[in-house]
Amino acid sequence: MRIQYHYCLENKWGLEKFLNTNEISYEKTDEWLDGDSLLIFDLYEDEKVYTKFKIHFPYVAMLDADKSVVYSKEDIQNAEWLTVRSKGTKVQWIYNEKAFNQQCPYKRIFIKDIYYRHLQQTDILEATKRVHWGRRQYFSGPATGDTFLFCSERAKSLLNKKWAGLSFYPVKKYRTQKMIDDLYQLYFSEVLSVNAICGGKKIICRGCGRELVYISSMVQMLHIDRQHLKDTQMVYTTGEVLTMDSIHNETFSLYVVPQEFYQFCERYEMNRGMVYEPI
């Protein structure tokens, strides 16, 4: 496990020279009107050059990084349980409120619309069009930031009935309401108890009073109490109890799968674009 900092900084104060001297690869954007361009690069906390960077550029080092945890293949292979999502954005998902039980309404200042803190899916989802899966692409997420996971017919036939707690929902075409060919949503029906989730901070939803788990960033690792994860042929969801939103308490969920699920997808070369993180 390594802590990675992703930077996107103006080419000032000798930054490019520093990167060149220390052999850090970077991308350089076109120049702005004032003649400056942006430099995009990654540094790792365990590298000596990161310490050097902090000394040379103390203010930028503190302010402008996008911090994330990067796991090695070994980290993933050694974990009994993992969260899973896809980096892919191939599915043009459309939000239809009829497919959800909208819970815990609230208003935002100066905005007329009603927002909901928790959304529980109760019907199949809609998308604008079918997905053209590449030869090696089996899964994708939606083109929005949501954590839904979709797959192709081929992926469904390989995974179907192998994992308890996992079913495959078709996806409807927006407007015509016909089922879209070769597109399914992975639906995780086994919901972990909120008591099983450790590592974040337990808070009470300010709207409905339910117990939630607040995580300040993805870097903070969540843990699941192993007593609640007994069966390695099963997959789970945390349920709509995770939140990174300390003001409105909007929730999201994560999917939890056993090492066997990862191994299975490795064997069939299905893991392209998939992100597994030890939990």
Ligand SMILES: [Zn+2]
């Ligand atoms: Zn609530």
